[in-house]
Amino acid sequence: MKRIKLTCAVLLILLLAFTHIAYGASPYGSSTPDYGRSCSIDVVLKTPDGKPLPGGRLVLYSVAKLRDDGGSPAFFYTGDFGSGRVSDDDLSDLAGFADRLAKSADPASSSATERSIGGTGRVSFSGLSTGLYLLTQPRSAAGYQELLPAVIMLPQSTGGTLTYSVDVQSKPSTKVETILVDPPIGKRIDPDGKTGPMEDTLFTFKMTPDKPDYPMPFVTDPTDGSATLTRMGAGEVEFGFIEFGPDSVGKTYRYTLWEVPGDNKDYDYDLNQIYVVITIGLEEDGHLKYERLMYDKYNIPMEEATFVNIFHSPKEEPPTGSGIDDPTTGGGIGGGGSGDDSGSIGDDEDIDDNDVPLANLPQTGQLWWPVYLLSALGAVFFLCGFTLRKSSGDESF
Amino acid sequence: MKASSLKKKLGNALMIAGLLLICGAMILLYYNRWESSKAGLASLNIRNALAEAINEGTAELAQPEVQAVENTIPDEYLPMAVGVVDDTRYLGILEIPSLELSLPVRENWDYNSLKISPCRYSGSYKTGDFVVCAHNYDKHFGPLRNARAGAEVVFISVTGERYSYVISNVETVQPTDIDYMIDSSADWDMTLFTCTTGGRTRCAVRCIRTDQN
Incomplete structure (x- = not known):
C-alpha cells in the first residue's frame, strides 16, 4: 500500500513536473528542493505471468544533477552526456531524450553503475542524489527483449529516502539468439635474408570442418563443406564469422585451417595445419557463450593462426622442395629456414630438410642391405681372386 | 709367364678388394649394432x-x-x-608387453629425434588418429615385424591416463602412401610404423582402442 502510494506520489510529481515545464514554470513548483537528499531506484523485472525474471544486466547512468539556478531548481548535465542545463525540449519528450542519451552512453564511464539481475528479478540503485538518470538494459534474460532506455527523474524528497520503484514486465523475444565466432588468421611473408624486392603473389587458404554439416561462414566445396579464401600478399585472412544457435549448445566443433601450396617457385608454402576448436555453452543467465582453442599439428597452442611463407630472391636458385615443416617453432608458424628439427624425408645429416619435398614416409630403417651386399661382393671378389691365383700355378702367397 | 704373372696380380687385387669389402661390411655391421644399442639405452633412460x-x-x-x-x-x-625430460618434449610411454617393448614417445618427429626414441608422426591419441614412427632398431620398433593381431598395446600419457589398444592387423605400406598411413577415417585408432628389413617399404601395425564405450 505504502509502495503504491509512493509510486503514485512519484507519478504525481512527475506529472506536475511535466505540467510546469509545459507552462515554463519551475518543475518543482514554488517549494525549495532538498538538493542533498539521498534517493534510490528499485527495478523489478517480471515475466508476463508475473514471476520474477532473473538474468541480464541493468546500467544506470547519472545524466544530470538537480541544482539551484537563480532561485529555481534545474537539471545540469554531469559532463558525460553534455554540458550546461538540460533543455526543456528534452524534458518534454523523455522517451526521445532517453533514446538519444542511450546512443552516447558508455558503460565504462564513471557515471555508469552496472548491476546484474539476480534471482528475485530486483535491482536496487541506492545513495543517489536528485537528478536525471538513464536506465538501460544492455543484456536481457535469455529469451526476452531488452528494456527500452528510460529517463528517470528523481525529484526533491519530502523527507527520508525517496525510492523510485517500478515493476517492469519484460517481453519475450521472438528472435533466436545466435553467437558469432571469428577465428583470427594471419599471413606473413618473410624474406630469406637476401636482398631484392619481394614479389606479390596469391595465397590460398582452406577451412575444413571435421564434419560437412558444421556451421561455416560460407561453403565453396560441397563435397566436404570446406571454405576457400585467397589473399594477395601478407596481412589478415578473414573467413568471417561462424554463427552458432541454440541447437549448438553442448556441442564442440573442430575446424582445420591450412594453406594450399601454390605454384610460385620463389616461395616456400606453409604446410602447417591449425585446428580451431569451438565449444558452445550457456552463461548463467541463459545466454549463449563460446570457448575457442587453437593449436597446430605440432600440438602447439596459439592465440592466432599465422601462416608464414619464405620468399626466395629470384636471383638465387630456390630450393627444390616447396614446403616448410618446422615443428620447433610455435605460434602456428610453419617456420622457415633450415632447422634441424624439420620433419622431411631422406638422410638427415647431409640434406637440408627444406630441399626435399615431403612426398614419402620417413626412412626409419637401418642400412642393412649394404652389409649383405658388401659381404657378398667381398666374398665373390675374394673367391675369384683366389681362384685366379690358384689357376696361375702359384700355390703359396 | 707373363700371363701367369698378370693372373696372379689380378687375383691378388681381387682378393684384397674382397677383403676390403668384407671389412666394410663388418664396419657397417658394428656401426649399426652400436647405433641400435645406443638408441636403446637412450630411450630406456x-x-x-x-x-x-x-x-x-x-x-x-x-x-x-x-x-x-x-x-x-x-x-x-x-x-x-x-x-x-632433458629439455625434450614427450607425450607418454608406449608399451607392447608381448614384444617386451616400453618406449617413450616424442611429441614430434625428425631424424635426430628418431635416433633417440619413437616419435609421433601425426594425429593424437585423443582423437583416434595417432601415428607413431620409429627406427627398426632392436630396442625400438624392430620387433614390430613379430607383432601379431590380438596383442595388447598400451599408451600412458604424461598425465597418467592409460589408453588400451589391441593390434588389429599388420600390413606393408609403400613409402609414398602417406595418406593411407595417416587416414583418420580408417578403422584404427593408432598406427605404429617402421621400415621393413630392406628399407623399401614400411611395416604398419594398426591398433584399435579397447577401453572406449
Whole structure:
C-alpha cells in the first residue's frame, strides 16, 4: 500500500513536473528542493505471468544533477552526456531524450553503475542524489527483449529516502539468439635474408570442418563443406564469422585451417595445419557463450593462426622442395629456414630438410642391405681372386 | 709367364678388394649394432625418467595453461599433454608387453629425434588418429615385424591416463602412401610404423582402442 502510494506520489510529481515545464514554470513548483537528499531506484523485472525474471544486466547512468539556478531548481548535465542545463525540449519528450542519451552512453564511464539481475528479478540503485538518470538494459534474460532506455527523474524528497520503484514486465523475444565466432588468421611473408624486392603473389587458404554439416561462414566445396579464401600478399585472412544457435549448445566443433601450396617457385608454402576448436555453452543467465582453442599439428597452442611463407630472391636458385615443416617453432608458424628439427624425408645429416619435398614416409630403417651386399661382393671378389691365383700355378702367397 | 704373372696380380687385387669389402661390411655391421644399442639405452633412460615422473605425478608439463584452465572444451579436443625430460618434449610411454617393448614417445618427429626414441608422426591419441614412427632398431620398433593381431598395446600419457589398444592387423605400406598411413577415417585408432628389413617399404601395425564405450 505504502509502495503504491509512493509510486503514485512519484507519478504525481512527475506529472506536475511535466505540467510546469509545459507552462515554463519551475518543475518543482514554488517549494525549495532538498538538493542533498539521498534517493534510490528499485527495478523489478517480471515475466508476463508475473514471476520474477532473473538474468541480464541493468546500467544506470547519472545524466544530470538537480541544482539551484537563480532561485529555481534545474537539471545540469554531469559532463558525460553534455554540458550546461538540460533543455526543456528534452524534458518534454523523455522517451526521445532517453533514446538519444542511450546512443552516447558508455558503460565504462564513471557515471555508469552496472548491476546484474539476480534471482528475485530486483535491482536496487541506492545513495543517489536528485537528478536525471538513464536506465538501460544492455543484456536481457535469455529469451526476452531488452528494456527500452528510460529517463528517470528523481525529484526533491519530502523527507527520508525517496525510492523510485517500478515493476517492469519484460517481453519475450521472438528472435533466436545466435553467437558469432571469428577465428583470427594471419599471413606473413618473410624474406630469406637476401636482398631484392619481394614479389606479390596469391595465397590460398582452406577451412575444413571435421564434419560437412558444421556451421561455416560460407561453403565453396560441397563435397566436404570446406571454405576457400585467397589473399594477395601478407596481412589478415578473414573467413568471417561462424554463427552458432541454440541447437549448438553442448556441442564442440573442430575446424582445420591450412594453406594450399601454390605454384610460385620463389616461395616456400606453409604446410602447417591449425585446428580451431569451438565449444558452445550457456552463461548463467541463459545466454549463449563460446570457448575457442587453437593449436597446430605440432600440438602447439596459439592465440592466432599465422601462416608464414619464405620468399626466395629470384636471383638465387630456390630450393627444390616447396614446403616448410618446422615443428620447433610455435605460434602456428610453419617456420622457415633450415632447422634441424624439420620433419622431411631422406638422410638427415647431409640434406637440408627444406630441399626435399615431403612426398614419402620417413626412412626409419637401418642400412642393412649394404652389409649383405658388401659381404657378398667381398666374398665373390675374394673367391675369384683366389681362384685366379690358384689357376696361375702359384700355390703359396 | 707373363700371363701367369698378370693372373696372379689380378687375383691378388681381387682378393684384397674382397677383403676390403668384407671389412666394410663388418664396419657397417658394428656401426649399426652400436647405433641400435645406443638408441636403446637412450630411450630406456628417458622412459625410466618419464615413468617415474608419471607415477609420482610430478611430470613437468609443457603446456600447463591448457591443462589447468577450467574450460568447457571436451578433453578429446584439447592438445595432448606434454612432459619435459632433458629439455625434450614427450607425450607418454608406449608399451607392447608381448614384444617386451616400453618406449617413450616424442611429441614430434625428425631424424635426430628418431635416433633417440619413437616419435609421433601425426594425429593424437585423443582423437583416434595417432601415428607413431620409429627406427627398426632392436630396442625400438624392430620387433614390430613379430607383432601379431590380438596383442595388447598400451599408451600412458604424461598425465597418467592409460589408453588400451589391441593390434588389429599388420600390413606393408609403400613409402609414398602417406595418406593411407595417416587416414583418420580408417578403422584404427593408432598406427605404429617402421621400415621393413630392406628399407623399401614400411611395416604398419594398426591398433584399435579397447577401453572406449
